[in-house]
Amino acid sequence: VESLQSCPKFGMHNPFHHVERYLAYGSVSAKAAQMLGEPGVERFFARLIQRVSPKSYAQALGEVVVTRKFLENFSGDQVRFLARSFGVPGDHQGQMSVGYRWPYGPVAIVTPFNFPLEIPVLQLMGALYMGNRPLLKVDHKVAIVMDQFLRLLHACGMPVGDVDFIQCEGQVMHQLLLRSRPRNTLFTGSSRVANLLARDLDGRVKVEGAGFDWKVLGPDVPVDQNKIDYVAHVCDQDAYACSGQKCSAQSIILMHENWRNTNLVDQMKALAAQRSLDDLTVGPILSVTTQQVKDHVEALLRIPGAKLLFGGEELNGGAHSIPACYGAVQPTAIFVPIAEMIRSPKVFALVTTEIFGPFQVVTEFSDAE
Numbered sequence: 001v002e003s004l005q006s007c008p009k010f011g012m013h014n015p016f017h018h019v020e021r022y023l024a025y026g027s028v029s030a031k032a033a034q035m036l037g038e039p040g041v042e043r044f045f046a047r048l049i050q051r052v053s054p055k056s057y058a059q060a061l062g063e064v065v066v067t068r069k070f071l072e073n074f075s076g077d078q079v080r081f082l083a084r085s086f087g088v089p090g091d092h093q094g095q096m097s098v099g100y101r102w103p104y105g106p107v108a109i110v111t112p113f114n115f116p117l118e119i120p121v122l123q124l125m126g127a128l129y130m131g132n133r134p135l136l137k138v139d140h141k142v143a144i145v146m147d148q149f150l151r152l153l154h155a156c157g158m159p160v161g162d163v164d165f166i167q168c169e170g171q172v173m174h175q176l177l178l179r180s181r182p183r184n185t186l187f188t189g190s191s192r193v194a195n196l197l198a199r200d201l202d203g204r205v206k207v208e209g210a211g212f213d214w215k216v217l218g219p220d221v222p223v224d225q226n227k228i229d230y231v232a233h234v235c236d237q238d239a240y241a242c243s244g245q246k247c248s249a250q251s252i253i254l255m256h257e258n259w260r261n262t263n264l265v266d267q268m269k270a271l272a273a274q275r276s277l278d279d280l281t282v283g284p285i286l287s288v289t290t291q292q293v294k295d296h297v298e299a300l301l302r303i304p305g306a307k308l309l310f311g312g313e314e315l316n317g318g319a320h321s322i323p324a325c326y327g328a329v330q331p332t333a334i335f336v337p338i339a340e341m342i343r344s345p346k347v348f349a350l351v352t353t354e355i356f357g358p359f360q361v362v363t364e365f366s367d368a369e
Contacts, residue, residue: 003164004106004135004180011103011131012162015083018131022080024157025129030075031156036068041152045117045145052142053116054283055242063118070122079129103131104183110173112189113286114245116142121149123186128162135164135182137173141286177201210247212354217264219256219367232267240272240331243283244358251354252361254338260364265333269310272331275358277315285327285357290314293329296355303347305337309362331358338363 013021035041042064049060074082088097107127111120120138127134138146146165154160166173170193177185178200187197188208197205215238222228238250255264275282285293297312311332315322322328341351341363351361 001176001180004108004133004182007106007133009105009183011105012133013131014102015085015100019080021131022083022129023077025125026074026076026079028153028157029071029079029125032153033068033071033075035152035156036064036071042068045149048145048148049116049142050280052144053113053242054245054280054286056279056281059242063115067118067121071125074125074129082129101130105132106135106180106182107132108135108137108177108180108182108185110137110185110187110189111139113139113142114242114247116145117149119188120146123188124163127186128158133162133164135166135176135180137166137168140167140169143167174200208247210249212251212352213248215250215253217253217255217259219258221256221258221262228262228264229267232264232271235264235268236271236331239333239360240275240282240358243285244331244360245285245287245356249356250360252352252363255362255364257364257366265309265362268333272310272333272358275331277320277328282315282331282358284322285329287356288327289325290327290329293327293332293355293357293359296353296359297332297334299350300334300336300361303336303340303351305340307335309333309335311358327357329357329359333360333362335362335364338365338369 010017013019036045042061045064046057046060049055049063050057053060083101085098085100087099090096109120109123109127111123116138120136124134124136136146147167150163150165153163166176168176174196177197181201183204185197185201185205186208187194187205191209191211194205194207194209198207215235217231222231235250235253238248242249277283294312294314297308300306301308311330312334313330315328315330318328320328336351340347342348
């Protein structure tokens with residue numbers, strides 16, 4: 001609390017104050033990017049991500065690569081260029097309007113479990129580049145990843161006192177925000193918590209969220225089987241990569257009836273069957289239990305015309321060591337007729353309930369619909 005309140009509202013640097021820090025952070029970014037490009041460091045962070053966030057090595061490695069490229073993009077003078085100002089001539093001699101990009105000063109960043117490196121690093125570095133003094137809270141289940149990355153930044157020249165990093169539960173962080181009153185809070189996570197923060201922090205919060213994501217396949221079906229196979233591959237990746245635990249995860253497919261004459265669903269089923277707990281192409285669900293997913297499946301299957309396309313069972317028939325407080329479910333797809341889906345608000349709410357895991361709804365529509 002005292003650390004946040006010690007930061008003035010004009011920040012740690014701005015276009016008139018400690019401008020040398022813009023170049024300093026360009027140098028920190030360049031060194032950090034270089035270190036992330038070293039094979040041993042790259043593998044260390046990819047494997048560390050896998051230890052705490054269930055995703056395949058390819059997905060974890062992709063997170064490290066995206067982070068490295070972000071740091072490369074903001075190396076050298078690029079941080080300074082971010083603070084570019086503007087000037088507008090006035091309406092009489094000697095007058096000019098000038099605008100500057102100014103920091104908030106003391107800020108807070110709250111990030112989720114599903115991207116333990118990429119999301120907090122990109123958000124944290126953006127805050128630091130512009131002269132803010134951030135308090136960073138990462139989901140406690142995966143905080144070790146940012147603990148190690150902050151140590152890397154310190155080794156690359158970032159002043160130790162520029163970031164406060166806290167390891168705690170959400171309730172503790174909420175009380176800390178209420179006591180310290182940062183000038184802005186960047187929150188990535190559920191709409192429930194976002195609404196709570198917006199109320200309690202008097203609107204001084206920026207929210208990054210997602211929700212129930214839709215994919216529409218129109219009437220123009222490819223003739224080439226290779227293209228249909230590619231559509232199936234994209235659908236599989238969008239729905240089940242990272243075990244469906246990402247903001248952009250595909251929650252529902254609305255297919256034109258023309259796709260009925262293809263093997264798209266069969267291809268999706270075959271790809272889903274290749275996912276394994278052994279290589280974490282499917283793995284633990286950290287925010288929903290197995291029973292909660294099964295209850296949702298049963299509720300959907302009670303809708304007239306609904307049917308299980310594939311999945312719906314516990315991973316490995318229950319032969320795994322995933323704790324009961326987490327979920328362990330096969331990649332699952334359930335077909336629900338669109339007429340039943342929109343028959344009542346209650347059914348529509350059920351069908352569009354987001355399950356933050358390897359789960360999707362499939363439906364079909366005609367030209368008339």
